[in-house]
Amino acid sequence: MQVLAVVNQKGGVGKTTVTLGLAAAASLTGRRVLVVDLDPQANATTGLGVFEPAHTVDHVLAEERPGSIRDIAVPAGWPSPVGTVPDVAPSSPSLANREPQLATDPVGAQDRLHVALEGADYDLVLVDCPPSLGLLTVNGLFGADRALVVTAPSAWASDGVLQVLTTIARVGRRRPGGLPVAGIVVNNIGRTRDASYWYEQIVADHDGLVLPPVRQRAAIAEAGAQSLPVHSLGNRPGAAEAADEFSAVLREILSRIDAPVPASSTE
Numbered sequence: 001m002q003v004l005a006v007v008n009q010k011g012g013v014g015k016t017t018v019t020l021g022l023a024a025a026a027s028l029t030g031r032r033v034l035v036v037d038l039d040p041q042a043n044a045t046t047g048l049g050v051f052e053p054a055h056t057v058d059h060v061l062a063e064e065r066p067g068s069i070r071d072i073a074v075p076a077g078w079p080s081p082v083g084t085v086p087d088v089a090p091s092s093p094s095l096a097n098r099e100p101q102l103a104t105d106p107v108g109a110q111d112r113l114h115v116a117l118e119g120a121d122y123d124l125v126l127v128d129c130p131p132s133l134g135l136l137t138v139n140g141l142f143g144a145d146r147a148l149v150v151t152a153p154s155a156w157a158s159d160g161v162l163q164v165l166t167t168i169a170r171v172g173r174r175r176p177g178g179l180p181v182a183g184i185v186v187n188n189i190g191r192t193r194d195a196s197y198w199y200e201q202i203v204a205d206h207d208g209l210v211l212p213p214v215r216q217r218a219a220i221a222e223a224g225a226q227s228l229p230v231h232s233l234g235n236r237p238g239a240a241e242a243a244d245e246f247s248a249v250l251r252e253i254l255s256r257i258d259a260p261v262p263a264s265s266t267e
Contacts, residue, residue, distance in 0.1 A: 011131030024229035049077020090154035
């Protein structure tokens with residue numbers, strides 16, 4: 001089982017979009033996939049077609065209980081013409097109140113997700129982290145085998161990449177074996193000179209870490225709004241191309257897991 005934490009301390013870069021795209025790509029190959037939604041906004045949960053879940057990640061993080069993720073995981077509401085349907089460990093807005101409570105644990109609560117994932121039986125676990133550096137994101141990083149950085153082709157988003165790589169390196173120094181970076185996904189690349197410039201700048205600054213890009217397509221936004229995987233939109237212009245791009249990112253990540261790259265450019 002491979003656990004990937006999908007992270008960036010900056011919001012608006014499309015972490016959830018990439019998480020759902022990778023979940024769809026992996027499911028199409030028949031892999032058993034779990035999406036863990038650590039963001040109180042719960043966009044990954046609703047994007048997977050799960051609404052008003054009875055139990056959420058908040059219950060898992062409330063106490064240190066090995067294997068508890070199995071008690072809350074439910075099948076996504078996605079159709080399954082081919083492949084498998086992902087499971088989701090859903091979130092809810094109440095998760096926002098959990099973070100200050102975690103901070104009061106005298107022993108430390110940074111590894112509760114890691115404990116909750118013990119014994120889980122999946123091929124791939126994708127942890128959608130919130131756009132901040134708090135105990136929810138730290139739990140995602142401590143629970144992961146690798147960190148996947150998502151960014152966008154803009155000046156501020158580019159600056160955030162170095163910040164999140166530094167955070168990953170700090171967490172890695174506190175874990176046996178460190179925390180390798182699975183790669184950097186540059187998401188939502190539009191057809192503008194500015195987007196091309198910042199994409200090329202990110203590639204130049206982080207040589208060897210940048211994965212195949214994901215381009216800006218209306219089909220991706222429509223799939224999310226309809227709580228569907230992008231490949232299910234049929235003949236919608238751009239849907240097949242978007243699905244192919246997410247599959248290319250997944251293939252590259254899996255190849256790097258088999259032949260690891262250096263943990264990050266900050267180490």
